[in-house]
Amino acid sequence: AQSVAQPEDQVNVAEGNPLTVKCTYSVSGNPYLFWYVQYPNRGLQFLLKYITGDNLVKGSYGFEAEFNKSQTSFHLKKPSALVSDSALYFCAVSDSMDTGRRALTFGSGTRLQVQP
């Protein structure tokens, strides 16, 4: 079965500093990895995904994520944080081997707080 772990409930960073939100995964086959962001009282917004190819994936709003197969990780990064980046971030995975299930398995979420 596929699973995702987001080890930090909250990440605090000062505006202008780089940020990292951590994600590790477990799948049987090849992982398809996604990052979503949720603002208060809003739905989830897609940021980026990794399917295959270059390990560094660039997404919306200046975010990027690095796929590391040996560490089974897919950490979300941004070179310079903005106060408006403060939100709840979810990592999700689907599994190439799990042909009966097309849905995403989500991590528990990490709250990012960017201080001015």
Add this chain to the structure above:
Amino acid sequence: DSGVTQTPKHLITATGQRVTLRCSPRSGDLSVYWYQQSLDQGLQFLIQYYNGEERAKGNILERFSAQQFPDLHSELNLSSLELGDSALYFCASSVQKASTDTQYFGPGTRLTVL
């Protein structure tokens, strides 16, 4: 705006009642997914439909059911409601049915069971 619409935004009802949540996918998307978000369970996949047919089931209770209509909108029916069913229910849609497809989420329906 993802292009996925959900109605109603909020729903307050009593235990034992039945409610229907509605979702319209993005134009052109054939797959619809339903997820439940609660404080204790996090985001959980409930069920997926593709072009009118059920494709996958997750942690969906027997009291819950869904369908996708010929115009591709979907409804999630929740019956014999319990306090623990209070949650945010999201619908998502994707173009096809592949695991690589990006799912786009609607704004959600917040269900409160009193």
